[in-house]
Amino acid sequence: MKPAAFAYAKARSLDDAIRLLGAHKGEAKLLAGGQSLIATLNMRLSSPSLLVDLNGVAGLDGIRVKDAMVEIGALTRHVALERSSDIAKHAPLIALAVPHIAHPAIRNRGTIGGSLAYADPAAELPACLVALDGEIDIVGPGGKRSVKAGDFFQGLFETALGPHDVLSAVRFAAATAETRVGFAELARRHGDYAMVGLAAAAKANGKSLSDVRLVYFGVGATPVRARKAEAALAGGSVDAAVHALDLDPTDDIQATGAVKKHLAGVLLRRVATTLMEPRA
Numbered sequence: 001m002k003p004a005a006f007a008y009a010k011a012r013s014l015d016d017a018i019r020l021l022g023a024h025k026g027e028a029k030l031l032a033g034g035q036s037l038i039a040t041l042n043m044r045l046s047s048p049s050l051l052v053d054l055n056g057v058a059g060l061d062g063i064r065v066k067d068a069m070v071e072i073g074a075l076t077r078h079v080a081l082e083r084s085s086d087i088a089k090h091a092p093l094i095a096l097a098v099p100h101i102a103h104p105a106i107r108n109r110g111t112i113g114g115s116l117a118y119a120d121p122a123a124e125l126p127a128c129l130v131a132l133d134g135e136i137d138i139v140g141p142g143g144k145r146s147v148k149a150g151d152f153f154q155g156l157f158e159t160a161l162g163p164h165d166v167l168s169a170v171r172f173a174a175a176t177a178e179t180r181v182g183f184a185e186l187a188r189r190h191g192d193y194a195m196v197g198l199a200a201a202a203k204a205n206g207k208s209l210s211d212v213r214l215v216y217f218g219v220g221a222t223p224v225r226a227r228k229a230e231a232a233l234a235g236g237s238v239d240a241a242v243h244a245l246d247l248d249p250t251d252d253i254q255a256t257g258a259v260k261k262h263l264a265g266v267l268l269r270r271v272a273t274t275l276m277e278p279r280a
């Protein structure tokens, strides 16, 4: 199929993008990497009257490490994250996750802002941002605001973004010597969206872990924290954490809820091992 007709405008600045969105009263869509948007247009799941192209808006991309924080601009492509020495050093969870996103051609164009704004429940980066307790910067007609990643994902493909808002950047604490991270997913083929995935972060506290955050994807409408399992893992027992897994995945085209719950336990055992290991 081909998309319904739409107009196209290349935004010259963030303000220009917000003005164009406002002028079209909810009928316009932002275009970043186009890797999800163009497919929805082609399938006529979406038929905006205008595409507002963010590519070319200065200052929207790039990776910055400052004051013990990592900030990533919305237009930063997955491939830039994959190849960045700053990400490898200061954001090891993102470094582990990105190679699982789709295939190289898609990673060459897809952006972190597009992935978070699209909010596919089986996507890797939304879960990573929640595991890192990150913040998401949003610029809209009323100015700029920051939203905790845990509050940003509100439902199936639903976020805290309003129709005239632009996601401008994300921010989270840079890894320290105490930081422990783990990532694992099960997909039918490498690069497919996950059947079930787990992004995890914790702090090493002597021989035990504290601040454990276990965030599953592919098991609900949004990234899902397994809070009881987090507490059990901080208590030192992987078996207890698997037993405590407080997830209730529904059936989907990939697997039944029961299979997903079983796989969530398998992933937790794998990730727990890496969380316990000192960083190389």
Ligand SMILES: Cc1cc2nc3c(=O)[nH]c(=O)nc-3n(C[C@H](O)[C@H](O)[C@H](O)COP(=O)(O)OP(=O)(O)OC[C@H]3O[C@@H](n4cnc5c(N)ncnc54)[C@H](O)[C@@H]3O)c2cc1C
Binding pocket: 029, 030, 031, 032, 033, 034, 035, 036, 037, 038, 039, 054, 074, 075, 100, 101, 102, 103, 106, 109, 110, 111, 112, 113, 114, 115, 117, 118, 120, 122, 123, 124, 125, 161, 165, 166, 167, 168, 191, 192, 193, 194
């Ligand atoms: C075959 C295939 C396999 C894929 N597999 C995976 C996978 O395994 N894991 C995964 O995570 N992703 C996967 N993707 C999606 C890919 O990661 C996309 O890059 C990503 O979901 C969207 O990023 P984008 O920059 O292409 O956004 P676009 O497609 O340009 O936009 C997506 C949506 O976000 C909105 N948007 C974009 N940028 C902003 C912004 N800055 N502020 C506000 N709204 C914005 C757009 O208006 C649109 O509604 C796959 C895609 C394809 C085609």
